[in-house]
Structure formats: C-alpha cells, structure tokens
Amino acid sequence: MLRIAVLGVGRIGRMHAENIAAHPRAALAGVFDTYAPAAKEVSEKLGVPNFESVDAVLASGDVDAVLIATSTATHADLIEKAVAAGKPILCEKPIDLSLARVNACATKIAGTPLPIMLGFVRRFDTGHAAVRRAIEDGTIGDLHQVVITSRDPGMAPAAYIEVSGGIFRDMTIHDFDMARFILGEEVTEVSATGSRLVDPALMAKCDDYDTVTVVLTTASGKQAIINNSRRAVYGYDQRVEALGSAGMAVSDNRRLNHLRLSTEAFTDQAAPLMNFFIDRYADAFAAEIGAFVDAVEQGKTPPVTFEDGRQALILADAALRSVREGRVVKTSEVA
Template sequence: MTRLAVLGCGRIGQMHARNIARHSRTTLGAVFDVHRPAAEAIAAETGARITDTADEIFSNPDIDGVVISTSTDTHVTMIEAGVAAGKPMLCEKPIDLDLDRVNACAHLLSKGEVPVMLGFVRRFDPSHGAVRSAIANGDVGELHQVVITSRDPDLAPEAYLKVSGGIFRDMTIHDFDMARFILNEEIDTVFASGSRLVAPDLMDRLDDFDTVSIIMTTASGKQCVIGNSRRSVYGYDQRVEAFGSNGMASSENRKPHAMVLSGGGFSGKAAPCLDFFIERYNDAFNAEIDAFADVVEHGAPPPVSFEDGRQAQRLAEAALKSATGHRPVKMKEID
C-alpha cells in the first residue's frame, strides 16, 4: 500500500483524505493543517495521524507521497520542501498567484528528480476523456472548434474570493487546462471579456469579474471558446464540445438520475445538474488518486505535469491582461 499524507484539511483536503483512506491502493498516513481542529476532524474520521508541522510529514520516511491542498500562497513553499525531501507530490491548482514565482519553481524542478503532479482533475473525467479520444481517433475529422462551458452554482464566500486571485486564476484556470487537453495544441492568441452581472457591488470592491467569455486561437487557426459564470441557478454546469469537419463530440452535464418526466402540457422535465465539483467529479477525483499512486509506486510520469499547471497559469494571465486592456493578447507577451 502506498502511504500518502495530506497537507491542508479544508474542503478539498478533506475530500482527498477520504478518497485516499478508501482507495484500494493507498493508505492515509498523516494529515496536517495550520488550523488543528480541521486536521483533528478528518483524522478522527479516517484514523490518520496528525502532525504539528508540514516538515514532520516531509521528513517522515514512512510517507511515500504528499498531497498539497493548503492555501494557494503556500503551494510553492510546500513544493520546495517536498523537492528537498525527495517526496512525490500532487499539488492543487493554481501553483501560485504570481507567475514569476511559478517560473522560479519550474526552474527548481527542471532537473526532474522529484515528480510533481498538478490537480487538474477534469482530465480524469471519463466523458471529457472520451471527447479527447474521439478527436484522436478521427471521429470528428479535422478539429475546428472547442467550446467549454463552466458555471458554478453560486458565488464563493467573499473571504475566499478576496484571496482567490480573481476568476481567471481561480475558476477559468481549469478551463484553460481543459482547452490545452482537448486541443492538444498550444494557444497563440487570447481575447477575453469580463463583466460584473451576478454581484456587481461585490465585484467592484474586489476589482474582479463574475461573468467572462474567452476566445482563444492556436497558430493553426483552431478556436476555443470558454464561457464562465459564478452563478448557475440550475446547478453545476460543465460541458465540453469538440466540433470538426466530420462531426461533433460532446461531454454533457451529470445529474442525480437520468429520469425525464413528461405530462400534460410539458415534456422533458429533468433533475437539475449535480450541485458542485466534488459531486460532479467524484469519479475523476478517485481516478486522480489512482494515477498519483502510479507516479509514487512505479515512477510513472505525472499525467498532469507542473508545466501543464504553468501553461494554464500563463493563459490566466493573458486573459486578465486582455480583459482589462480590451485587446487580444499574444502568448509571447506572457513570460
């Protein structure tokens, strides 16, 4: 059994801890959180040991790998400690809110001695993966357009939004990674538009957007359109569409059940979408832990690399530059 530890026991850290504890190939060796009651709660549930510091986890020879789900501003520090300890790591996104710091961390990792996997869980979703396979198999012909829809059920708390880095770095970053995953080609140009429609006063205070659209183009002319909103009254809206010369492949929303009701004066009444990301991507999160176990146990290359995280971060910076500058941005402008 691969012994993993979790740093950070907030919502996503708790989920990772539970998944690791339940997984057939992994065991939860230890947990840590700066807010000790959070660590105590998940330790009581899973039987994991609590440590007083992150360093105790990195220095423990019985821990084979580490999942980093601490606050974003600590990710690079944790990665640096993991590299020094030689521990394979699965790090939640984004790597950091400062691209210069991300680039410096990339330089540290350039020797490739310690694997770092990024937590872009949507790559592990079976339906999104099937869209990518359909393109690779030639089922849609020559790929022309990718359309990604991602809408949250509601705004996160203001305290979270204040430190999130803004919608492009916090929310759309998943879609930037999905765009690269589906297109299998790097982006050349980004044009983004941002609006304050869901909570205008809050967005004014935070200098952020709650509704954004992005058009991205590759050097060969392929297009990707991303639509985001912080509020979707019908649930967590997650769809991917790939359109090509011979057809289209799409990944649709998931619902609690597939029953559709029809009756007098109506038809096609269905359940709302699943409520949020943990429910929607439950299977994907488990597959992600399985993939990380392969990295730790067998030395497999991370299926989502640190460089994938860095490139998604570059796209987020380009989108912010475009939305605030009201112009297209070439990726060569983003160091």
C-alpha cells in the first residue's frame, strides 16, 4: 500500500482524497489544508489524520508520497519542499502560471530520482487513450491531423477567472497536453485567435478570452486544432479526433446513458452530456492514482512528467503571444 497524503482539499483535492482512500493499492495517509474547516471535514469523513502543517506532512514517516491539489500559486514551492523531503509527488496542473518559475523549479529539482507526476488527467480517459493507441499500433496509418474540442458547460465565477492566469494557462493547458500526447511529436509553431463573446465585460477586465482556437504544427507538419469555449449551453463537450493516412479515430462525448429516441418530431434525441470534469473524467481520475502508485512502486518514470507540464505551459505562452501579436509564434521564441 502506498501511503499518500493530500495537500489542499478544495474542489479537486477532496475528490483525490476519496479516490486514494478507495484505491486497492493506496492508502490515504492524511490531509492538510491552510483552510482548517476543509481539512477537518475531509479528515473526519474519511477517518484519516488532519496534519497541522505542510512540514508535518513531509516529516511524517507514515507518508510515502504527496498529492498536491492546492491553489496553483503554491505548486512550485510545494514540489521543491517535497523533493527536499524525499517524497514522490503527484501534482495538479499547472505547475505554475509563470514559465520562469517553472524553469527555476526544474533547475532546483534537477537530477532527483523521485517520481514527479503531473495531473493531466485526460491522458487516462479510456477513449482518448484509445485514439493514441490507434496511431501507435498503425490502425489509422500515419497521423496527419488532430482536432480537439473542449468546451466548458458554463462560465466559471468571476473570482476564479480573475486569478486563473487566463484561458490558455488555465483551460487550454489540458488540450495542449492532449495534443502533445496524440501527436507524439513536439510542436514547433503555434497560431491562435481569441475572442470575448461569452462575457465580454469580464474578459476585457481580465484581459482574457472566453472563445479560442489554436493551430499547432510539428516539425514534420502534423497539425492539431484546438477549439475552446468557456460556455457550451448543451454541456461539457469533450472530443478528440485523429485523422491518419489509413483512417480516423474519434473519442466522443460521454452521456449519462446511450438511449437514442426518435419520434415524428425529432431524430436521435439523446441524454445530456456528463455534467463537468469530476463526472466526465471520474474513471480517469481514479486511473491516474493507479498510474502514480505503479510509477512509485515500480520505480519507473510516471506517464505524465514535470517536463510535460513545462511543455504545455510553453504552448500556452506561445498561444497567448500569437493572439496578442497576431502572428504565428515559434515555440523556440518562448521556451
């Protein structure tokens, strides 16, 4: 049993704590949150220790590894502290909103043999992973084009948007990672457009965008097209499509059930899409814990690394620069 403590038990940390507690090869070693009521509630509900500080977690001989699910601004500091304490890490995305801070963290932890895994959960979605396999095993031939549609069901609260770091670093970051995962080759050029259509006033206030399209190109000319919206009134829209020389692979949306109704009035009426990420990617979040346990127990490189987190942020910075400057940006300009 790998004993994992969770730092930060807000919206996503409490779900991770429950997944660890439920995992057959992991145990929840305890929780810590600077907001004491949250930690108290989770520790009492799951019957695990409520640590009094990060230092207490890291000093504990009963903690084998940590899952960092605190606010983004704390991730790099906590990674550095956990590495210094010799604890393997599963850290939520993004590592930080600043590439300079991520690079400084990379320098500080360089050479550590500890597994450090990034929480790009969508790689563990069975449908999205099957698209990657259809490329790897040659089923759809040589990959030419990837299309990723990722739309939230509704605009996040203004308080969240204001500190999110902008759509590219907060939301598209998942799709940048998915694009790299499916492409299997680094992106060299980024072209993006951004619009303020869902909440123009809030977006103008935050100098952000709520509707974006990004085109990524690799050195060999493979393309990935990402489209994001902060609001799709019909639900959480998550699709990945890959076109190859011998066919196409599509990972489609998930629904509450697969009933399709047809009458005189309509054809193929279907159940709504699954609500949001905690429901849509529930299996993937559980599988992510399993992959982390495997990496630590078997001493192997995690399937999503710190460098994957850094590369996704490079693409986010390149996309933002592309929108601002109205031109194609080479990733070498921001890396």
